[in-house]
Amino acid sequence: MSSADDLIDNNNQEETPSSSSSKRPRLSEEEEEERGGDDDDDESVSIDLDSLDRESLMALLTQISASQNIPLSVLLQSLNQQPFDDDDDDDEDIEYPFGTVPTNLQQVAEFIQSDQCQRILVLAGAGMSVAAGIPDYRSENGFYATLSAHQLTATPQQQAAIQQDKTFALDQHLFLENPLPCLELKRDFILGVHEQRWKPTLAHRFCALLAQQHSHKLVRWYTQNIDGLEDLSTLGEKVVHVHGTMSQADCAHCGARQDTAAFHQHVKTHIKDVTGHDPTAPTTSQPMRCSHCHQPGVKPAIVLFRSSLPKVFFERLPQDLPDIDLLLILGTSLRVAPANSIVWRVPSTCLRVVINREPVGQHLGIRHSNSRRDFHAAGDCEHVVLELMEHLGWLSLLEDCVDDLPPSSAQLLRDKLNEKKQQQSQECGKQ
Numbered sequence: 465m466s467s468a469d470d471l472i473d474n475n476n477q478e479e480t481p482s483s484s485s486s487k488r489p490r491l492s493e494e495e496e497e498e499r500g501g502d503d504d505d506d507e508s509v510s511i512d513l514d515s516l517d518r519e520s521l522m523a524l525l526t527q528i529s530a531s532q533n534i535p536l537s538v539l540l541q542s543l544n545q546q547p548f549d550d551d552d553d554d555d556e557d558i559e560y561p562f563g564t565v566p567t568n569l570q571q572v573a574e575f576i577q578s579d580q581c582q583r584i585l586v587l588a589g590a591g592m593s594v595a596a597g598i599p600d601y602r603s604e605n606g607f608y609a610t611l612s613a614h615q616l617t618a619t620p621q622q623q624a625a626i627q628q629d630k631t632f633a634l635d636q637h638l639f640l641e642n643p644l645p646c647l648e649l650k651r652d653f654i655l656g657v658h659e660q661r662w663k664p665t666l667a668h669r670f671c672a673l674l675a676q677q678h679s680h681k682l683v684r685w686y687t688q689n690i691d692g693l694e695d696l697s698t699l700g701e702k703v704v705h706v707h708g709t710m711s712q713a714d715c716a717h718c719g720a721r722q723d724t725a726a727f728h729q730h731v732k733t734h735i736k737d738v739t740g741h742d743p744t745a746p747t748t749s750q751p752m753r754c755s756h757c758h759q760p761g762v763k764p765a766i767v768l769f770r771s772s773l774p775k776v777f778f779e780r781l782p783q784d785l786p787d788i789d790l791l792l793i794l795g796t797s798l799r800v801a802p803a804n805s806i807v808w809r810v811p812s813t814c815l816r817v818v819i820n821r822e823p824v825g826q827h828l829g830i831r832h833s834n835s836r837r838d839f840h841a842a843g844d845c846e847h848v849v850l851e852l853m854e855h856l857g858w859l860s861l862l863e864d865c866v867d868d869l870p871p872s873s874a875q876l877l878r879d880k881l882n883e884k885k886q887q888q889s890q891e892c893g894k895q
């Protein structure tokens with residue numbers, strides 16, 4: 465069961481639409497619908513928990529956890545539920561498609577290439593974009609923390625609420641009233657994404673190559689990142705942006721997709737720069753009106769706090785989960801529900817490979833020792849995926865993209881390619 469540390473859930477790096485607001489959110493309309501009623505003032509849910517199987521119960525709890533901002537572990541404790549067995553006894557009869565759990569990346573690569581591995585899911589988080597050099601907006605000393613709310617265009621009451629909790633600037637309900645704090649806060653990030661200021665990392669290349677080399681095996685790449693570094697022109701529907709993406713725009717009122725180029729132009733010329741870096745920025749802000757409903761609610765197509773996740777997540781995931789043989793967990797703290805529910809919703813025969821500096825996901829049932837199905841490839845995301853790609857024989861496929869990588873990743877790849885060449889020439893010399 466979870467330790468006390470697991471309950472402290474607010475320090476993750478991913479954009480966290482539902483979990484880091486300190487306010488207890490009301491359910492959105494869609495979630496009210498899913499609850500099957502308009503019992504606005506009744507916070508209690510009457511469900512016969514004993515009538516639910518484990519999977520349904522966990523799905524329900526995950527949903528409540530996300531929408532009500534209550535850590536899953538707290539809900540489980542309150543129900544006296546143990547989400548995951550603490551011993552391996554039940555696993556003894558299971559025949560795993562990978563045989564015994566890998567102990568190194570070469571064995572992971574061999575499984576990926578084997579006929580036993582037919583269906584792969586990727587679950588990715590902020591760790592895979594770190595090497596891209598995106599500023600750490602959300603850390604203790606990051607932009608959001610150091611910004612004074614009084615710089616934002618808002619009423620004194622709104623400024624006071626934002627000053628108390630910066631994530632309130634990204635709140636759906638505030639946005640509908642006044643979209644400017646969100647747009648001003650996100651201006652630099654929106655323009656950076658539009659200008660392609662940040663380049664895809666080796667981890668992004670790895671997922672793209674997985675889609676290219678094993679198109680039928682890669683079922684889906686679920687990403688919690690909103691930086692838009694996935695190449696959608698080649699990946700298309702293989703990618704699900706669980707928390708939306710900065711690279712598109714939509715309307716907070718009617719949901720209509722907006723012209724992205726027009727939105728970026730508007731942000732550049734009509735939203736003031738609170739970072740003080742852009743001398744060409746205007747000194748006052750104007751919201752952008754929707755091309756469909758004409759309300760002033762155009763925003764980056766990200767999931768704001770207290771709003772629902774994209775429908776596509778709830779539609780695709782149940783279809784994608786059956787018969788998954790391999791779940792690759794890339795650079796995520798696994799702190800954010802409901803994306804993290806993928807970890808325990810994949811079949812019990814699925815190999816789960818965690819590529820992350822620290823061991824994560826113990827509160828979701830991942831075991832980092834004595835596991836028959838979990839392997840932790842510890843280390844920096846870029847280093848680990850590069851080694852994995854080497855074992856997959858993909859290094860030559862990366863040669864052309866060296867100059868399109870972030871500087872540190874490019875150097876890493878150059879060193880690896882040189883090392884490989886030296887090895888090869890030494891081998892030739894011996895023969």
Ligand SMILES: [Zn+2]
Pocket residue numbers: 715716717718719720754755756757758759761
């Ligand atoms: Zn609209």
